[in-house]
Structures are given as structure tokens and as C-alpha cells.
Amino acid sequence: MLMTVEEAQQRILSDLPPVMPKERVPLLQALGRVLAEDIISDEDIPGFTNSSMDGYAIIAQDVQNANANHPIALTVKGTIAAGHPSHQPVHHGEAYKIMTGAPLPPGADAVIQVEWTKKLSDNQVLALAPVRSSQNVRPQGQDIRRGDIVLHAGHPIKPPIVGILATLGIATVSVYQRPKVAIVSTGDELIEPGSPLGPGQIRNSNSYALAAAVLAAGGEPWVLSPAKDTKEAIRAKFLEAATQDIILSSGGVSVGDFDWVKDVLSEEGSLDLWRVNMKPGKPVTFGHLHGHPFFGLPGNPVSALVTFELFVRPVIREMMNVHQWQRTVLSLPLYESFTEIQDRRHYVRSRLVQEGEQVYVWPYSKQDSAVQTSWIGVEALMIVPENSGPYQAGDKLPVMLIPADV
Amino acid sequence: MLMTVEEAQQRILSDLPPVMPKERVPLLQALGRVLAEDIISDEDIPGFTNSSMDGYAIIAQDVQNANANHPIALTVKGTIAAGHPSHQPVHHGEAYKIMTGAPLPPGADAVIQVEWTKKLSDNQVLALAPVRSSQNVRPQGQDIRRGDIVLHAGHPIKPPIVGILATLGIATVSVYQRPKVAIVSTGDELIEPGSPLGPGQIRNSNSYALAAAVLAAGGEPWVLSPAKDTKEAIRAKFLEAATQDIILSSGGVSVGDFDWVKDVLSEEGSLDLWRVNMKPGKPVTFGHLHGHPFFGLPGNPVSALVTFELFVRPVIREMMNVHQWQRTVLSLPLYESFTEIQDRRHYVRSRLVQEGEQVYVWPYSKQDSAVQTSWIGVEALMIVPENSGPYQAGDKLPVMLIPADV
Numbered sequence: 001m002l003m004t005v006e007e008a009q010q011r012i013l014s015d016l017p018p019v020m021p022k023e024r025v026p027l028l029q030a031l032g033r034v035l036a037e038d039i040i041s042d043e044d045i046p047g048f049t050n051s052s053m054d055g056y057a058i059i060a061q062d063v064q065n066a067n068a069n070h071p072i073a074l075t076v077k078g079t080i081a082a083g084h085p086s087h088q089p090v091h092h093g094e095a096y097k098i099m100t101g102a103p104l105p106p107g108a109d110a111v112i113q114v115e116w117t118k119k120l121s122d123n124q125v126l127a128l129a130p131v132r133s134s135q136n137v138r139p140q141g142q143d144i145r146r147g148d149i150v151l152h153a154g155h156p157i158k159p160p161i162v163g164i165l166a167t168l169g170i171a172t173v174s175v176y177q178r179p180k181v182a183i184v185s186t187g188d189e190l191i192e193p194g195s196p197l198g199p200g201q202i203r204n205s206n207s208y209a210l211a212a213a214v215l216a217a218g219g220e221p222w223v224l225s226p227a228k229d230t231k232e233a234i235r236a237k238f239l240e241a242a243t244q245d246i247i248l249s250s251g252g253v254s255v256g257d258f259d260w261v262k263d264v265l266s267e268e269g270s271l272d273l274w275r276v277n278m279k280p281g282k283p284v285t286f287g288h289l290h291g292h293p294f295f296g297l298p299g300n301p302v303s304a305l306v307t308f309e310l311f312v313r314p315v316i317r318e319m320m321n322v323h324q325w326q327r328t329v330l331s332l333p334l335y336e337s338f339t340e341i342q343d344r345r346h347y348v349r350s351r352l353v354q355e356g357e358q359v360y361v362w363p364y365s366k367q368d369s370a371v372q373t374s375w376i377g378v379e380a381l382m383i384v385p386e387n388s389g390p391y392q393a394g395d396k397l398p399v400m401l402i403p404a405d406v
Numbered sequence: 407m408l409m410t411v412e413e414a415q416q417r418i419l420s421d422l423p424p425v426m427p428k429e430r431v432p433l434l435q436a437l438g439r440v441l442a443e444d445i446i447s448d449e450d451i452p453g454f455t456n457s458s459m460d461g462y463a464i465i466a467q468d469v470q471n472a473n474a475n476h477p478i479a480l481t482v483k484g485t486i487a488a489g490h491p492s493h494q495p496v497h498h499g500e501a502y503k504i505m506t507g508a509p510l511p512p513g514a515d516a517v518i519q520v521e522w523t524k525k526l527s528d529n530q531v532l533a534l535a536p537v538r539s540s541q542n543v544r545p546q547g548q549d550i551r552r553g554d555i556v557l558h559a560g561h562p563i564k565p566p567i568v569g570i571l572a573t574l575g576i577a578t579v580s581v582y583q584r585p586k587v588a589i590v591s592t593g594d595e596l597i598e599p600g601s602p603l604g605p606g607q608i609r610n611s612n613s614y615a616l617a618a619a620v621l622a623a624g625g626e627p628w629v630l631s632p633a634k635d636t637k638e639a640i641r642a643k644f645l646e647a648a649t650q651d652i653i654l655s656s657g658g659v660s661v662g663d664f665d666w667v668k669d670v671l672s673e674e675g676s677l678d679l680w681r682v683n684m685k686p687g688k689p690v691t692f693g694h695l696h697g698h699p700f701f702g703l704p705g706n707p708v709s710a711l712v713t714f715e716l717f718v719r720p721v722i723r724e725m726m727n728v729h730q731w732q733r734t735v736l737s738l739p740l741y742e743s744f745t746e747i748q749d750r751r752h753y754v755r756s757r758l759v760q761e762g763e764q765v766y767v768w769p770y771s772k773q774d775s776a777v778q779t780s781w782i783g784v785e786a787l788m789i790v791p792e793n794s795g796p797y798q799a800g801d802k803l804p805v806m807l808i809p810a811d812v
Contacts, residue, residue: 027599027614028614028617028618028621028627028629031618031621031622043603046608046776047603047607047608048605048606052774052776054660054661054662054663054665079663081594081635081663081664082593082594082595082606082635082664083594083595083596083606083607083635084594084595084606085605085606097663099662099663099664100660100662100705101593101595101608101705102595102606103605103606114661115661138774138776142774142776142777143776143777143778143779144779150779151782155782158618158622158809159615159616159618159619159622159711160615160707160711160778160781160782160784161781161782162614162615162617162618163611163612163614163618163707163711163778163781164611164778164779164782165599165614166599166609166610166611166613166614166615167599167608167609167707167778168599168609169599169600169601169603169609170599170600171598171599171600172600187488187489187507188487188488188489188490189488189489189490189507189508190489192577193433193571193572193573193574193575193576193577194575194576194577194578195575197449197453197575199454199491199509200454200488200489200490200491200508200509201453201489202452202453202507202573203572203573203574203575204572205569205570205572205573206569207572208433208434208568208569208571208572209565209566209569209572210565211434211568212434212437212564212565212568212569213565215434215437216437216564216565221434223434229487229488229489254460254506255460255520255521256460256505257460257485257487257503257505258487258488258505259460299506299507301566301573305565305566305569328758328765328785328807329760330736330765331764331765352734354735357737357802358737359734359736359737368458368544368548370452370458370544370548370549371548371549372451372549372566372569372570372573373549373550373556373570375566375567375569375570376557376561376566376567376570378566379734396763401734401807403564403809
């Protein structure tokens, strides 16, 4: 019995290295990084009660009987602009013209929006409608209270979070260092892009696709030159790679005569896991090399990226204290029948189709794990349970959403 | 009648500036950029017919009657490793041991996987099952044919695309330059993060949140210092900003006494659109300044990001020739009732909840557009049509998925 994907994930995540050290970066450079400290506010946000409208700061009680047929006149004592507080109190029968975001003057308890008023002169205005006490007023501390934990360490920093940090006055942010990920492709047939191909040779694409996937997951890739298919060449390359936080290899994990990855891993570290009941990606290998997580990914380009998504990305995220790394999984109806039956769990490259109100999952017809072009436009991996099917159009299956083309 | 969101989008997109110029970058730096050339393959991929399994290259006809009780013996003539083609032809009754990815030798038309064979000696193997002609063989050109247009200009470069480009031998990639986006916040009350607040002052957060959103959309932000609330200060800042490809301001677009953005835009360029029937974001302003698209976004932090998402991001993407900028919209049932009725289209910050097989949309209870913390954990904007509701739990509404916290 092969391990299930969940068993493999559990095994891999049960033995994580420590969370990465911290570093401090300017606010805008923190985008895409992960918070390494709890953010506790030392002030109220907003810091003062203010107007949410352009209008007049008043005492609500003064206009409680106002309407268009029975407007109520108020004396305008001045104008309060954002950034320019007034300390003059508002008395009954008085109003201050006030701009959005400006501090409410003492004595006022509401703002009547300019659209509900009629200006008579520079110092007189008519209220045409009633307002409640607190209407159009944002109380001090409405958003954040002094002492609140606003964000926890481990929170990914996306644009709105950058805005919240700016609001709190944070100009530099403590973030986790990116895990450094060594990438070694193996194979005598591999040639670097930009060099001419000889007979039987192909280009090393996995190193670059995996480096890009590492970047997208928040890690820092280090691409080594490919290792030849000898045990000693692979050993030398792995020992060079073992200085990094995570080591990825691709290729050499199957049952071929020159598949040395598992042997070298066993000799230099530990082979903890080999083969998972999934398609593509069955020969995926996991272990430790000099205390660092080691992933032996399959050589097929599609298998390499699917196993990266399911096993490597969670480790990169967890090493930055991010526990919510799961992709959204939706149950969606099939757009067309899917008749292929596999004994292994099948991760099927798919796109989404909208018809009327309904969204369908539409598997690509080419699912060969060597066919790289089958990744173009992929929006989801449809998850077909082991030994299940055939499925008809309309049958529902779980669908893991992935950012377009990841 | 205010313009609808779609009318505003159409107006904005009907008058786009030219697509950005191109530049050439190393392959891995192309991640997150957009292809600026069609990628036409000048070779077949795979470049030679090869084995998809570790096994034996044979003539399928030789083993058509093989089974476990009636194995068929073949003479092993040698081993073919990946990267090491053999030019010796395979004759009837012969086999070459072959590794995954190695070129098929002349004469062979199939590979029998090693698991279906039994080794008798170094030069004899038993076939325990039949294989079809072409079985476990990847024909030359299966993935890509010489002359194929593999990718079109305008394709976003995500990790699998990096892999495909590497496979094609492309070491440097032609990508569109990132549109340069000037960002000007307006308001006397604004103080930069890191500086102390005076009475009535708040920190400039929109410039940083918008700069982060520009980066996430593929643009290159340039944050100017905030403009004071005088017409001349705003004019001076806008003229400084007008050297960039796109100009964003935030604040100063409502009906307050110091809302000069529309006036300056009208005087120095053109005011094409003001106010859209949406919440948040109603006062959004669009026009042109010295021939460049100009967006006057509202000052409320939530409104600024929602209007960025709906109006600015599409322009940044289109300027890089990306036409598929729409987010996935799903029709999802409400997890709880949503009783707020608005005359404007309401974009409601929400998260997704899974219960059993069903995914629900769960709007946040705080929807005040000044409450920045209401962005934390947002996974979707639920779209509530104009003048509609109340909605009960289970009612379906369109839900725009956005990357977590964008």
C-alpha cells in the first residue's frame, strides 16, 4: 500500500525545521513577506473622533424635527478642515462646517451631510433633515484600540496589510527571512537553456520552473548546475546543496539503473518517505540531508510542479510561520465527462468555465506528465479519488484553485 | 443616474494608452512579468522519440502473447541511459534496457516497464505481459511541433511558463516594461509613517497600500510626498506626477471645500468620469493628465483599494497586453443572512467558509470603508446588486475571488 497524499503531508510536516530568523525591512519591501512579530497598536485608530462626511458638525438634538418643509436654521461659526482641529465648542443652534476626516469639535455629537443642508449665507445654513446622535461620526478607536493585537506573527503581507502597517506608523517591518532553497536537477541528458542540444539531450527546465515556484512561495532559490547520473556526481552536488535551508532535486527517483537519489540520500542523511499514491508524482521522495528537509521530486516537469505544490510549498510557508497555506478547494460540477480511472489519486490539470450562474471544472484532455504545454492556462487541479469514476458531466468533484498558471 | 461599474470600466478601457515598450530580461527575472513576443518553437519537443518508463525497448509484436504463465524471453543487447542514444537497431527477439527519457533505439516501437519483466541474466529478460505498439513511448513532437506558436505575447509568466521557456532553450525573455505609476495622496492631515502625529493628523497609508497594489498588479510605483489641500499644491504635485505612465491620487474627490482634485484635473487635462454607482468608492474620478490615464481614488483606505481593483488594475494589465485580467466570479450561497440594502452596487468584503461539500460566502460584519482592519483575511468581494436584498442564508450571490488579503 502506497502512502496517501495526506499521510505524506503529515509525515513531512511532523518534522519541520525551526522557523526562520527575522530581519527588518522597509515597509514597501515587506510586500509578499511574512510578519515576524505581533503588531500591537500603541494608539487608537482613528486617533480622534472625526467626520465621515463633508457637512456640518452640530448637536443632533437641534435638528430632530427638521425636514424639507420645516428647515432649521443654524449659525455657522467656522470651518474645520482635515488636519486642522478646532477647540471652540459648539453650542445649541450652532454649526461648524466640517470636512471628511476632520476632528469633531467639542460639543458636537453628529454631522449633517452637505447634501441635506442649504447654505443661506457664509454664517447661516438650513438643516433639511434630522440626524441621529453619532451619525456620520467615526469615534476614536473605532477601527483599532490602543493595546489591540492587530496582526499576528505569521501573517502574509499583502497590499491592505501594508496600508494597516502604515496607518500604525510602522516604517520598517520585522519579517521572516526567506528560506533558502537549493535546486539540483539530475540527468546526463540535461543542457542549460541557451546552449545547443546534442543527440538525446534535452534542456534543464525543472531547475528554472522550480526556482520560479520557490520565489512564488516566498523562498529564495539557489540553482546549482545539473548533476550527472553517477552516484558520486550526485553525492558531490547534494553535499554542496546541503548548506541551504531546504534541498530540492528533480529526477533520479524512479527505478532506473541510474536513479541514485535515494541511495545517496540514505547514505548521507535519511530517506523518510518514497512513493505516494498519486498521479502525477508517484516516485516523490522525502528525507533529511544534514538536518535539512530534502525533496527528491520526479523528473517529469508536470510531476515536479504538482509535488512541489503539495509537499514543498507547505514547508516553505510553515518555515515562515504561515499555517494557512492550503489552497481553496471547491466542490464543482464537471463540464464534460471524465472517464479515466486510476488506482492512484489523480490531480487533473483543469480550467474553470462559467455558464450562466454555474461554474464548472473542465479538465484538459492531455494529462501526460511530460506534456509541459498542458500547464498553460491551468486554473485548478481537480482531485479524482483513488479507484473512482467514470464521472459524467455534472458530477461534482473537489477542485483545488491555484493562481492562474502556477 | 450614476454610471454603473461596467459603464465606468468600459469608459476607462475605451481610451487606453499604447502597450508598453519591451525589454529583455534573464529567464528567472521574467517571473511575474508579461511576454512581449510570440514564442514560436524552432524545434520539436520532445526532440526525439523516447521512453516514458524505466524498462526494455522492444518490438511490441514479440510479446503480444506474453503473460505471467507464459513469459517470453528476449536477448538484452545493452543499456540506453538518458542522454546516451544508441544507434544499434533492435531486431525480433531482442531488447535494450532503457531508462526514462532515453531515446528509443531504431527498430523498437514500444517499452515494457521493468515491473512487468523478470531479469534472468545480464543478457536475458522475460516479458511477463504484452504491450501495444507505442506503449510507454513519447513520440518526437508530442508536446510541441516545430513552428508551433507555443505562447502569445501578453501571456503572464508564472512558474510553469518559466519551465516551458527553459525547455525551448530561451535564456532571456522579451517582456513588457512595467507601467510606471505615480501615487499622490492629498490632505493636510497626512503624516508619513515613522513621524510623530500632531493633533488631528493621521498617517499616509493609502500611498503605501496603493504602491503595494501597483506592485502586485505588475506595475512600478513611484510614491510622491503627499500634497497639501490647496489647489496650487495639488497642481504642482500632479504636474510632477504627470511624467509617469499612470497617475493615481487618493483623497480630495468628494464635495468638500478643499476637494481640488477634479478642478485641477479639468484645468490641466480632462475630467472624463466622476462618481460611480458603487459602495465603497462612489466618488472615484477618472480622466487624463498630459495624455496619461489619471485616477482620483477616494481617500477612505477601503474605497481606494476597491476602486484600484476594479478600475486601475485592469489598465495596468491592459498596458502590458494582458486582456484576461478579470478575477474568477463564482455564484456562492450566503453563510448568514445579509440584510443591508443599498441603492448602490455593494462590494462586500467577505471570506469563504467550507461546510461539508459546500463553500459559502461569509461577509464581514464591519463594512465601514474607513475600517482598514476589515481587510484582514478577506478572500472575496461579494457583489450585491443595486437596490436588492435582504438576502437570507443560502441565497446565492456573485462572489469575486481575490488572492488572500489583496
